[in-house]
Amino acid sequence: MQPCKSKILVVGPCAAETEEQVLATARAVAGLGVQTIFRAGIWKPRTSPETFQGIGAKGLPWLVKAQAETGMIATTEVSTPEQLKESLQAGLRGIWIGARTGADPIAVQHLADALREADKKPEVVLVKNPVNEDVDLWIGNIRRIQSAVPTTTDVIAVHRGCNHRPCWRMAYALKQAMPEMPLLLDPSHMSGEADKVQALVKKAAALGYDGYMIEVHPTPSQALSDSRQQITPEQLKDILEQVIQVEPVGHNELLWLRAQIDEVDDRLWSALAERLNVVRQIGQYKHQHGLEAYQPERYQSMMAERLIWAKKNGLPEETVRSILDAIHSASVGLQQH
Ligand code: PEP
Numbered sequence: 001m002q003p004c005k006s007k008i009l010v011v012g013p014c015a016a017e018t019e020e021q022v023l024a025t026a027r028a029v030a031g032l033g034v035q036t037i038f039r040a041g042i043w044k045p046r047t048s049p050e051t052f053q054g055i056g057a058k059g060l061p062w063l064v065k066a067q068a069e070t071g072m073i074a075t076t077e078v079s080t081p082e083q084l085k086e087s088l089q090a091g092l093r094g095i096w097i098g099a100r101t102g103a104d105p106i107a108v109q110h111l112a113d114a115l116r117e118a119d120k121k122p123e124v125v126l127v128k129n130p131v132n133e134d135v136d137l138w139i140g141n142i143r144r145i146q147s148a149v150p151t152t153t154d155v156i157a158v159h160r161g162c163n164h165r166p167c168w169r170m171a172y173a174l175k176q177a178m179p180e181m182p183l184l185l186d187p188s189h190m191s192g193e194a195d196k197v198q199a200l201v202k203k204a205a206a207l208g209y210d211g212y213m214i215e216v217h218p219t220p221s222q223a224l225s226d227s228r229q230q231i232t233p234e235q236l237k238d239i240l241e242q243v244i245q246v247e248p249v250g251h252n253e254l255l256w257l258r259a260q261i262d263e264v265d266d267r268l269w270s271a272l273a274e275r276l277n278v279v280r281q282i283g284q285y286k287h288q289h290g291l292e293a294y295q296p297e298r299y300q301s302m303m304a305e306r307l308i309w310a311k312k313n314g315l316p317e318e319t320v321r322s323i324l325d326a327i328h329s330a331s332v333g334l335q336q337h
């Protein structure tokens with residue numbers, strides 16, 4: 001297969017589980033990109049304490065072995081200065097800062113201080129966007145790291161979205177603020193679903209991303225973490241074949257804006273579905289208490305409030321009136337059936 005031209009690939013399992021799994025995955029993905037970096041978490045910041053927390057420092061020699069055998073830079077997630085020091089001392093050539101750590105600027109500053117003091121600097125530091133949609137915090141984290149490493153260390157931004165939403169607006173703002181910064185897309189954490197990885201990678205290719213960070217596991221269904229979103233090395237190869245055909249489009253800015261509007265529409269429609277669910281519950285209440293579905297005073301007070309809002313937000317009164325009318329009459333209609 002042709003390598004994925006000029007794209008940076010960061011691929012590997014969500015977590016290192018056994019030496020065999022780490023080495024088998026590394027062998028299967030080595031050489032797929034012009035620059036392929038291996039990833040595997042060993043200290044996993046998991047939501048629940050009952051789930052797999054990572055293999056810990058025991059996994060470091062496996063990653064170092066994968067590095068030596070394949071020539072790829074291997075990376076792992078570090079959340080504390082101790083983890084950072086241990087990783088670099090073991091011989092790891094790269095690290096990444098995860099989305100949860102990225103939400104805490106003090107933690108990131110501690111990592112930057114440890115990097116400044118480290119004798120052996122990493123060749124690559126990947127900085128994921130923070131879990132909260134905050135581009136300034138993401139930029140701040142990147143700056144903290146950049147100021148702590150020599151120019152020989154590549155600092156790379158990774159866009160992984162927030163709460164399974166892409167947050168294109170945040171990535172677009174980063175691109176505008178730091179046009180020279182390489183930007184990768186992590187479709188695995190962005191979507192949380194293996195089936196969605198391909199479409200997101202294609203979209204990122206068209207948007208002109210510099211590469212991808214993708215979770216790959218030899219047997220995703222048996223993975224100890226993030227099993228629903230990991231893909232096999234074979235699936236990764238198929239996806240990369242497809243992406244080779246996708247070039248960034250000429251109207252790049254339009255595509256970025258359309259990505260944002262599609263995401264806003266997703267939220268609008270989800271909000272509408274949520275509203276209709278509440279409308280149904282209100283319908284039952286009205287039915288049980290012998291109340292009419294249409295309550296004129298309620299309609300008038302909602303409309304009056306919304307028209308004040310329209311004025312404040314510079315929206316034409318007629319637009320707001322007709323949208324609220326449509327929503328309200330659909331809602332009353334639902335309650336009458
Ligand atoms: C990961 O890459 O495995 C990870 C935990 O990512 P994030 O910090 O984006 O959730």
Ligand code: MN
Nearest residue numbers: 014215225226
């Ligand atoms: Mn993961």
